Amino acid sequence: RLDPDADTQQLARIERHLERRYLDQKKIAGALTLVARRGKVALLSPVGMMDRERGKPMREDTIFRIYSMTKPITSVALMTLYEHGHFQLDDAVHKYIPSFGDLRVYEGGNHPLFATRPAERPMTIRDLLTHTSGLTYGFMERTNVDRAYRKLGIGDRGVTLAETIEKLARLPLEFSPGTRWNYSVSTDVIGHLIERISGKPLDAFLRDEIFARLGMRDTGFHVPADRLARLATNYTRMPDKSVRIEDDPAASAYAAEPAYLSGGGGLVSTASDYLRFCQM
16 A cells, blocks of 8 residues: 555655656666654555566566565575574674585685685674675675686586585685675675574574564465566666566576575565565
């Protein structure tokens, strides 16, 4: 139900802006905007197409791949375990993941022949939460370490989270924990910490402790068959400014349960589900 006190004329400028600057110029296929204030929805505006090739308009209940908007959910899930006294923020990660007990820092070379030095101190849970862990992402394409991530398939949906964590533990860090900031797979490691501390798979823990409690019915690591018609096509804008299909719902990997439960970027959700999380 929309907020009756919302300034609908001012909010309508958002929709006009998206149509004029993005849809008409074919920069994107479609968009869904949700604005809420003081617990009430002021604007819920689907524009354009959720699937351009099949002529399917954007819907209020369209399911999206939320990628790194997964990170706040996973981090909150970990902090529920903190609230129950299961760990301290400055605990060493290797207390729960023993393979992280002998972390090394990159000095030179390429995988598998790295020159390394010992980390100045252990990686802590706080480092994971603040991206000061020394880990990185393969898609950065900036260093020989992230090149090794790509080579080893760090983040591949077909490899389990536990197997991925063990691969990470054998690779050098970009820097000693706590000395720098770097956007990274830290939140994926948090997902595995949740599994180690709670004794539950990450998908089950998120379902039981967050999604079910908040009524986030369309949020998870894959889209069930009876909801696949609501999954948006994922498009990529190319250097020549054309828009191409990145992931077609008809052949999407998100139609099946993944082996890799990515706490850093693996969830799908809807605008209304994510609003419930944000308001919580």
